[in-house]
Amino acid sequence: xxxxxxxxxxxxxxxxxxxxxxxxxxxxxxxxxxxxxxxxxxxxxxxxxxxxxxxxxxxxxxxxxxxxxxxxxxxxxxxxxxxxxxxxxxxxxxxxxxxxxxxxxxxxxxxxxxxxxxxxxxxxxxxxxxxxxxxxxxxxxxxxxxxxxxxxxxxxxxxxxxxxxxxxxxxxxxxxxxxxxxxxxxxxxxxxxxxxxxxxxxxxxxxxxxxxxxxxxxxxxxxxxxxxxxxxxxxxxxxxxxxxxxxxxxxxxxxxxxxxxxxxxxxxxxxxxxxxxxxxxxxxxxxxxxxxxxxxxxxxxxxxxxxxxxxxxxxxxxxxxxxxxxxxxxxxxxxxxxxxxxxxxxxxxxxxxxxxxxxxxxxxxxxxxxxxxxxxxxxxxxxxxxxxxxxxxxxxxxxxxxxxxxxxxxxxxxxxxxxxxxxxxxxxxxxxxxxxxxxxxxxxxxxxxxxxxxxxxxxxxxxxxxxxxxxxxxxxxxxxxxxxxxxxxxxxxxxxxxxxxxxxxxxxxxxxxxxxxxxxxxxxxxxxxxxxxxxxxxxxxxxxxxxxxxxxxxxxxxxxxxxxxxxxxxxxxxxxxxxxxxxxxxxxxxxxxxxxxxxxxxxxxxxxxxxxxxxxxxxxxx
Ligand SMILES: [Zn+2]
Numbered sequence: 051x052x053x054x055x056x057x058x059x060x061x062x063x064x065x066x067x068x069x070x071x072x073x074x075x076x077x078x079x080x081x082x083x084x085x086x087x088x089x090x091x092x093x094x095x096x097x098x099x100x101x102x103x104x105x106x107x108x109x110x111x112x113x114x115x116x117x118x119x120x121x122x123x124x125x126x127x128x129x130x131x132x133x134x135x136x137x138x139x140x141x142x143x144x145x146x147x148x149x150x151x152x153x154x155x156x157x158x159x160x161x162x163x164x165x166x167x168x169x170x171x172x173x174x175x176x177x178x179x180x181x182x183x184x185x186x187x188x189x190x191x192x193x194x195x196x197x198x199x200x201x202x203x204x205x206x207x208x209x210x211x212x213x214x215x216x217x218x219x220x221x222x223x224x225x226x227x228x229x230x231x232x233x234x235x236x237x238x239x240x241x242x243x244x245x246x247x248x249x250x251x252x253x254x255x256x257x258x259x260x261x262x263x264x265x266x267x268x269x270x271x272x273x274x275x276x277x278x279x280x281x282x283x284x285x286x287x288x289x290x291x292x293x294x295x296x297x298x299x300x301x302x303x304x305x306x307x308x309x310x311x312x313x314x315x316x317x318x319x320x321x322x323x324x325x326x327x328x329x330x331x332x333x334x335x336x337x338x339x340x341x342x343x344x345x346x347x348x349x350x351x352x353x354x355x356x357x358x359x360x361x362x363x364x365x366x367x368x369x370x371x372x373x374x375x376x377x378x379x380x381x382x383x384x385x386x387x388x389x390x391x392x393x394x395x396x397x398x399x400x401x402x403x404x405x406x407x408x409x410x411x412x413x414x415x416x417x418x419x420x421x422x423x424x425x426x427x428x429x430x431x432x433x434x435x436x437x438x439x440x441x442x443x444x445x446x447x448x449x450x451x452x453x454x455x456x457x458x459x460x461x462x463x464x465x466x467x468x469x470x471x472x473x474x475x476x477x478x479x480x481x482x483x484x485x486x487x488x489x490x491x492x493x494x495x496x497x498x499x500x501x502x503x504x505x506x507x508x509x510x511x512x513x514x515x516x517x518x519x520x521x522x523x524x525x526x527x528x529x530x531x532x533x534x535x536x537x538x539x540x541x542x543x544x545x546x547x548x549x550x551x552x553x554x555x556x557x558x559x560x561x562x563x564x565x566x567x568x569x570x571x572x573x574x575x576x577x578x579x580x581x582x583x584x585x586x587x588x589x590x591x592x593x594x595x596x597x598x599x600x601x602x603x604x605x606x607x608x609x610x611x612x613x614x615x616x617x618x619x620x621x622x623x624x625x626x627x628x629x630x631x632x633x634x635x636x637x638x639x640x641x642x643x644x645x646x647x648x649x650x651x652x653x654x655x656x657x658x659x660x661x662x663x664x665x666x667x668x669x670x671x672x
Contacts, residue, residue, distance in 0.1 A: 058139075058144075058147060059135065061144060062135060062138050062139050062142060062144055063106070063118070063119060063120070063138075063587070065142035065144060066119050066138045066141060066142050067103070067106075067119075068101055068103065068106045068107065068108065068118065068119045068122070069085055069101055069103050071119050071122065071123070071138070071141070072085075072087075072101050072108060072119075072122060075090050075126060076088065076089075076090050076099065078101060079097075083102070083103075083104060084100050084101060084102045084103070084607070085100070085101040085102075085103070086098075086099065086100055086101075087099050087101075089110045089112055089113060089115065090126060091110060091113050091115040091125065091126075091304065091347065092110070092112055092113035092115070092304060092307050092348075092349070092350060093304060093305055093306065093307045094112050094307075098110055098111040098112040099111075099112070099115075100607050102606065102607055104584075105584055105586040105587070105606050106118060106119065106584060106586075106587055107586050107587060107590065107603050107606065107607075108122060108603070109600070109603035109604050109606070109607040111604070111607075112350075113346070113347070113350060114346070114377060114600040114604070115347065115600070116599060116600040116602075116603035116604065117590060117599060117603065118587050118590055119138065120134045120135065120138070121134075121590075121599075123137055123138065125347070128259055128260040161228065161231075162285075164224055164225075164228045165228055165231060165232045165284075165285065165286055166262055166263070166286070167223075167224075168220060168223070168224045168228055168229055168232055168234065169232050169234070169262075169263040169264060169265070169286070170262070170263050171220060171223065172216060172220065172234055172263070172266075173206055173208065173253075173255040173263045173266075174206075175208075175216060175219050175220070176208025176209060176210055176216075176248075176253040176255075176266075177203075177206050177207065177208040177253075177255075178208075179208060179209045179210070179211055179215075180192075180202070180207060180208045180209040180252075180253075184209065184211045184215075185208075185209030185211075187209075187271060188208075188209035188251075188252045188271070189202075189209070191252060191271055192207060192252065195316065195320075195392075196320065196323075196396050197319060197320070197323060198323060201319060201322065201323040204298070204322075205254070205255075205298070205319055205322075206255050207252065207253065207254060207255075207319075208252070208253035208255070209251075209252060209253060210246065210248035210249060210250065210251045210253050210268060211246075211249075211250065212245075212246045212248060212249025212250050212251075213245065213246065213249065214243075214244070214245050214246055215246065216234060216235070216246045216248075217229065217234075217235045217244050217245065217246055220234070226244055229244070230244070231284060231285060232265075232281075232284050232285075232286060232287070233247055233265060233266075233281040233282050233284045233287065234246070234247055234248075235247060247281075248266065248268040248279065250270065250271070250273065251268030251269055251270050251271075251279065252268065252269045252271065253266050253267070253268050254266060254267040254268070254269070254294070254315045256280075256281070256287070256292055256294055256333075257296070257297045258296075258297070259296055259297060259300065259344070260297065261297040264281075264284075264286045264287045264292070265280065265281030265284065265286070265287035265292070266280070266281050267279070267280045267281075267294070267315055267333070268280075269315070278314075278315075280333055289333045289334060290338040290340055290341070291338070291340045291341065291344070292332070292333055292341075293330040293331065293332055293341055293344060293345070294315060294318055294330060294331045294332075294333065295318040295319075295322065295329060295330040295331060296330050296344070296348075298322060298327065299318075299322075299327060299328050299329055299330050299348075300348055301327075302327040302328040303328045303330075303345075303348040303349040304348050304349065306328055306349070307349050307350050307351060308328055308349050308350075308351040308352070308353065309328055309329075309330060309345055309348060309349040309351070309352045309353070310326060310328055310329040310330070310352075310353045310354075310355055310383075310407070311329075311330060311331065311332070311345075311352055311353065311354045311355065311356070312329055312330075312331045312355045312356070312390075312391050313331055313335060313355075313356050313357060313360065313390065314331060314390070314392075315331065316390075316392040317329070317331060317355070317390050317391045317392045318330060318331045319392075320391065320392040320395050320396065321391055321392075321395060321403070324395050324399075324400040324403065325400055326400070326403065326404075328349070329391075330345075335356055335360045335363070335365070335366045335369065336365040336366055336368065336369045337366075337369030337370065337372055337373055338369070339372065342369075342372050342373045342376045342378075343376065343596060343597070345373065345378065346373070346376045346377060346378055349378075350377070350378055350379055351378065351379045351381065352373055352378045352379070352380050352381070353381050353382075353383050353407055353410045354370060354380060354381065354382050354383060354410075354413075355383040355385065355391050355406075356382075357385075357388070357390060358384060358385070358388055359388075361382055361384075361416075362420060367417065370382075370413055371413070371446060374413050374414075374446070375446075375448075376597070379412070380412070380413040381410035381411060381412055381413065382410060382411055382412075382413060382416040383406050383407060383409075383410040384406075384410075384411070385406060391403065394406075414443060414444075414446070414447055414456060417443045418440060418443055418444075418456070418460060421436055421439035421440055421443060422436050422440065422460070422463060422464070423436050433464060436464065437464070437475070437478055437479060437482065438482060440460050440479060441479050441482035441483040441486060442486060444456055444457060444460070444479065444483050445483050445486040445487050450527075453483075457476055457479050457480060457483070458476065460475075460479060461473075461475040461476040461479060487526060488526050488632070488636075489633070489636070526629060528625055528629070529560070529625050529626055529628070529629030529630075530560075530561060531625075532621070532622040532623075532625035532626050532629075533558075533559050533560065533561055533564050533622070533626055534561075534564065534605065535610050535618065535622050536550065536558070536619055536622035536623065536626065537559070537564050537567060537568060537605060538605045538606075538608075538609055538610045539610050539612075539615050539618055539619050539622070540568070540571070540575065540619075541571065541575075541585065541586075541605070541606065542609055542610070542615070543615045543619075544575040544576075544577075546615065546616070546619050547572070547575045547576060549616075549619065549620075549623075550619070550623065553623050553627070554623060554626060554627070558623075558626065559626075560626075560629075560630070563595075563597065563598050563601050564601075566593065566595065566598050567589065567593065567598060567601070567602055567605075570589055570592045570593055571585070571589055574588060574589070586602065586603070586606045589602055590602065590603070631663055631666070634659075634663060635660070635663050635664070638656055638659060638660040638663065639660070641653075641656055642656065642657070642660060
């Protein structure tokens with residue numbers, strides 16, 4: 051594998067026009083300074099996929115897929131960066147530099163290749179064993195559970211005999227270190243050679259997005275030991291990133307723009323057999339950022355079919371909220387009488403399961419249901435607790451219109467049919483919720499590690515004086531919009547940088563994503579670091595978080611339309627500053643109140659800053 055430098059990469063990029071490359075996959079139509087088509091990464095009826103030749107990037111306003119010509123090929127063809135580079139070099143007829151690999155690179159390359167090969171062979175070996183005399187017990191278990199032979203073959207299920215049989219089968223092909231690194235064997239405790247990790251278990255191969263085996267799950271049928279055992283963390287296998295069944299489900303997930311999330315191996319396989327081929331499972335129910343991202347890339351609607359108990363658990367809810375925050379329409383499917391999907395489909399059939407999918411409730415409604423007291427058993431205390439808890443749930447809803455609709459619905463339920471109580475309840479929820487929103491209070495699911503306030507505890511009520519400074523919700527939102535606009539303006543008008551630096555200091559942005567883009571762009575905007583090609587593609591290279599990258603292309607695809615960028619920027623700066631001041635004001639008030647309640651003297655520095663801010667704020671309002 052030859053080594054490629056930046057210059058080679060830039061040459062490949064320059065000779066592969068993004069519009070031409072993408073046109074091979076998507077029918078693009080010219081609209082002004084860009085091309086628009088149906089997104090190849092999610093299913094849609096009206097085009098929201100934009101390709102901008104000036105910036106040589108693409109952005110989908112539907113699923114947020116974004117990037118340059120390299121990432122397009124990586125995402126579309128499931129290639130590594132290296133493979134995409136080679137592909138595009140070939141396409142443009144650029145000869146690959148024939149630089150020999152260093153011994154170190156050669157060793158790393160071979161080791162990786164061997165690790166994948168060992169896992170693939172292990173999967174074949176286990177699969178073969180299942181259909182042999184040794185695997186009789188495993189096979190009859192799977193058939194008894196209702197799987198057909200075809201399904202067993204499709205998922206390449208297997209049987210681990212254990213006691214070193216796998217090791218003996220593979221040791222002629224691979225060094226023991228390789229087999230140990232991918233989690234297939236372990237040294238014996240007495241130091242005499244190696245033994246298999248999996249022993250008398252039904253084996254479920256776990257693959258990555260492109261179908262390569264990266265690890266295994268094993269289910270024990272009898273005897274001691276945990277019911278399920280997964281491959282431990284290895285260089286190829288990380289539980290945080292894995293979704294079982296993804297390789298089999300990805301096509302349907304994209305086509306239907308829907309994913310069904312379940313809890314276990316059998317809960318993936320049985321629905322697949324019944325025709326629900328968009329089902330995947332995380333290993334563990336608390337979704338990680340990586341998993342959310344992968345799911346979001348394939349589908350927008352996510353139906354969660356977890357066990358009723360686990361679905362309600364805080365860790366799970368936090369994971370689901372994360373999924374919601376990445377832009378998924380998350381719905382919770384409730385299976386009657388505590389069954390899991392596997393069992394439910396076996397008992398009631400696919401049609402009944404399809405009906406459950408249709409009746410899945412939006413995540414926010416599911417969370418509201420959990421915190422509202424049941425009709426008839428609501429004491430005033432319970433109602434007050436519910437009010438605070440519900441305000442926290444609603445503060446997580448990003449869409450204002452939707453949020454108001456929920457407030458109305460909740461007030462209706464809490465009023466118990468009393469029309470006179472409803473307006474007051476609405477007001478009370480609004481007030482608590484707005485306070486949380488103004489603070490930028492996100493993810494109101496209690497985090498046991500660093501949360502000062504419990505889930506049901508009411509938010510401390512503000513004093514009379516404080517009410518005077520109550521800002522509308524829109525201040526936080528307005529400031530956020532202003533941050534975004536200012537960043538857009540900066541990327542198009544580097545000359546504004548000096549003003550932003552002078553007026554807002556080194557961290558002008560409160561949204562960490564905005565700040566990340568700003569930090570990466572600053573040396574380029576200032577001209578301190580020269581760069582080849584275009585600002586956007588250069589920035590895409592410098593940013594690592596895909597979410598931030600997507601945000602960047604979204605902004606670049608939707609520039610601020612203005613004839614006077616200076617004035618526009620000044621307005622944004624003013625809004626950002628106002629918001630900053632209001633947060634600082636609140637912070638100072640808290641400090642002053644804390645000092646007062648512990649009968650300490652207020653630090654004059656704090657007091658002076660407070661008074662100055664109050665004056666300034668009053669002046670700017672009048
Ligand atoms: Zn899309």
